[in-house]
Amino acid sequence: MSFYFVQFVTGLASACSLFLVASGLSIIFGVTRVVNFAHGAFYMLGAYIGYTLIDRLSGAVGFWGAIVLAALAVAAIGTLVEMALLRRIYNAPELFQLLATFGVTLVIEDLALLIWGPSDLLGPRAPGFKGAIDLFGQPFPTYDLLLIVLAPLVLALIWLLFRRTTWGVLVRAATQDREMVAALGVNQKWLFTSVFALGIFLAALGGALELPRQPANHTMDLQVITEALVVVVIGGLGSVPGTFLAAIIVSELNAFGILVFPKISIVLVFLVMAIVLVVRPWGLLGRAEAAARTASGALIFRWRPFGARGRVLALFALTVVALLPLVAGNYLIDVATEVLIFMLYAASLNFLLAGGGLVSFGHAAYFGLGSYGAAVGLKTLGLGMETAIPVGILVGLAGALVFGWFCVRLSGVYFAMLTLAFAQIAWSIAYQWTDVTGGDNGIIGVWPSAWASSPPRFFWLTLALSAGGIALLRVITFSPFGYELRALRDSTLRAETIGVERRRVQWMAFVIAGGFAALAGALYAFLKGSVFPDNMSISMSIEGLVMVLLGGVDTVSGGGVGAAIYRSLSIWVISHTDYSKLVLGALIILLVVLFPKGLVGAFEAWRSARAPVRLLEKNP
Incomplete structure (x- = not known):
């Protein structure tokens, strides 16, 4: 005792x-x-x-x-x-x-x-x-x-x-x-x-x-920010006494978790956080946020599907990219493949963020579930790559289906924090379920089938799946479902008044985004030949947000453009300096100050200024 x-x-x-x-x-x-x-x-x-x-x-x-x-x-x-x-x-x-x-x-x-x-x-x-x-x-x-x-x-x-x-x-x-x-x-x-x-x-x-x-x-720094976020959410945003109470709860869970629940000690805190958010979204001693008295006033560019000129330009760009393996070496091809994968990952998050106004701090969970699903399918179930990739997608869809059902019951920052809680639960399971996931040793030897094993062939496979996925997300964005989703983003009350069911539409959007993120994760597993818990870490989720925001959160194509720029810069900087974070951080800060609406958003603003017919419309 x-x-x-x-x-x-x-x-x-x-x-x-x-x-x-x-x-x-x-x-x-x-x-x-x-x-x-x-x-x-x-x-x-x-x-x-x-x-x-x-x-x-x-x-x-x-x-x-x-x-x-x-x-x-x-x-x-x-x-x-x-x-x-x-x-x-x-x-x-x-x-x-x-x-x-x-x-x-x-x-x-x-x-x-x-x-x-x-x-x-x-x-x-x-x-x-x-x-x-x-x-x-x-x-x-x-x-x-x-x-x-x-x-x-x-x-x-x-x-x-x-x-x-x-x-x-x-x-x-x-x-x-x-x-x-x-x-x-x-x-x-x-x-x-x-x-x-x-x-x-x-x-x-x-x-x-x-x-x-x-x-x-x-x-x-990363360890304490994770625990601090959990404490703030459990205690209640803006409540210092609630933070004090939550800090005691979290610290005692950490102290006794390893003794009482050794199998789930890492996930225990995030389970408590998820339960608190579901039962009392504003925390133990927090208060519900006051409703905004005015519209946000955010400027959103009028979204239009590609016209004939846009389709021609997209087809030309796709053709140029497809010819890359004919002139580039294997290293550059691998880099381009990784960029394509993260363009799909960022596009899936952009679908939620720009299309639905749903900010996810845990989108990497479905990227990681796709990676582990494909790896387990290949190594444990003995499936080929052709079947393992769909298995990874199904695992990611299942995770999004379960997690999304709870998340869409919340909104705003509470939604974002619950996605973080579920992502950390998924990460904790991957880290501790060593019999299936290998724990922190991961799963290695996840290689493509013979017909896709060379860098050029895997690049073409990735290009086809990533470009197809991004195109399909764009089609969904401009479908009747996409318009319902954007209506809820702009004014939930008005959308529900005309018969749009918020939870159903947002849940479907959550699952769709999770499925495409899982496809990106499955491709990433075969590109790297291994899967580790880092595939669904907080830093991976934050990087996804960085990619979308760099491109422009108010644009349809911002996620893909931001991912291409950020991932390319990351790989280039890492290969040229030991202080890559310093350079990347300074570049991010510079871009945020110069282009507060993102790179694509800045381009759209410039184009709209030159063509007065393309007017800006305000959020209702």
């Missing part, structure tokens, strides 16, 4: 730093509606800068002074990022802000590698808290006791800040209804900046306080 009690107390200690990070993320999202994907990177930066300041200034300011200075330094960096980057794109669609913070994450990761090197950096023990106490016969670190006391203290200070100051009242008001706060004449720019600085300060403080417990390393 004493062991379990100590395990429980250890979970409370872990909840402290998790609460600091998640509370900052919750405050930022609650006010600005920015899904700050860079929050984990600032947490990591707090740990690295904290290590440096402790090493060099501990004699002057002491250990605790260095910790606070590190958090303040990172908060200053975060403030500059908000003022120089995010402030420029607050009027752009909210997803472009996610894209910008993703670029910031890439830049910070490689800057940390450049400055501090690849080795883990373990900080010194905290003065006065270097030992352990006897707790029911079990040794327990005194530093963890400090963290247990610190978390409620920080919660109390945040509560006082929000309840006893004018600034706090404005922040709480903006969390519930930004439109009303703006109508009252509040300067939202500086309110957003101050909230962003506070959130980054809390994240950096959490990272610096972790130094005596774990070393600063280059993987801690």
Whole structure:
């Protein structure tokens, strides 16, 4: 019994730093509606800068002074990022802000590698808290006791800040209804900046306080942002007390999951997150979002199916691409094949995002299910490639059918977070079901049939399937079903008034997108000859969003164009520099600032400006 009690107390200690990070993320999202994907990177930066300041200034300011200075330094960096980057794109669609913070994450990761090197950096023990106490016969670190006391203290200070100051009242008001706060004449720019600085300060403080417990390393950002997102969703967006409660729940699940449910320990947290979202979408202590008082005002270009000229140009481009193996070497052919696969993957996500207004943070789940379905069909069931690819599609369709049934019952950010929860459940199953998936060792030896084994022939197969898939998605977009889907995107109330059934239409769209993503995943498995859990990771889902947003979320072809550009740049940069993330991140940030509606969207705007007949229409 004493062991379990100590395990429980250890979970409370872990909840402290998790609460600091998640509370900052919750405050930022609650006010600005920015899904700050860079929050984990600032947490990591707090740990690295904290290590440096402790090493060099501990004699002057002491250990605790260095910790606070590190958090303040990172908060200053975060403030500059908000003022120089995010402030420029607050009027752009909210997803472009996610894209910008993703670029910031890439830049910070490689800057940390450049400055501090690849080795883990373990900080010194905290003065006065270097030992352990006897707790029911079990040794327990005194530093963890400090963290247990610190978390409620920080919660109390945040509560006082929000309840006893004018600034706090404005922040709480903006969390519930930004439109009303703006109508009252509040300067939202500086309110957003101050909230962003506070959130980054809390994240950096959490990272610096972790130094005596774990070393600063280059993987801690992705790990903590995943858990922080889960905590924020379970607790309730914008609710700091809810975040505190959820941090305890998640930390205790992590502490006891491996003991009580070893087979599902990784998936346990995401199962809880999915259940909470289904039962109470706004979280344990959160509130339902206020309905917007005005239309979004987003400009959407009038979508038209290809005319005769467009069909000729598309056929010409397809012919040119098909001739590539006649003049290129095997390496370039493999690169082109990979680009084609990700064009199909991005097009499937674009169908959901642009066509239906459904933001999925977990679209890689169906890409990964397609990969594993094809691999298991080939290696375990003994099927040929010709049959294994349809099996992969069926597995992806089955996953989309089940997950989508729950997801379409929600909308907005709650829909996005539930897709993330289901994607992580799928990833966790792939990671732990070693008898079928091989776990983190993956499945290897997934090679095409003899007739398609050469790079040129597999390229032509991929070109036929990817181009056919993209063309079919376009046909569906301009079908009566596609018009129903877009009607729901533009005005759910009006669409339902004329008889469009929201859940049925969105569920069908979810399944269609999942099926095409699964086809891309199956092709990717045969291209690489292996399948790993990373095929359905969060980073793969975020990359899909990056591709769509770079192309243009308000365009039909933006996903494919964005995928071609992003994937080609990624492969080229990785092959030419050791700091590929730094270059890619800087390029993403530059493109977001210069083309806030995406590359294809910018081209359409330019073309519309030159041809006044092609007018822009507003979302009703």
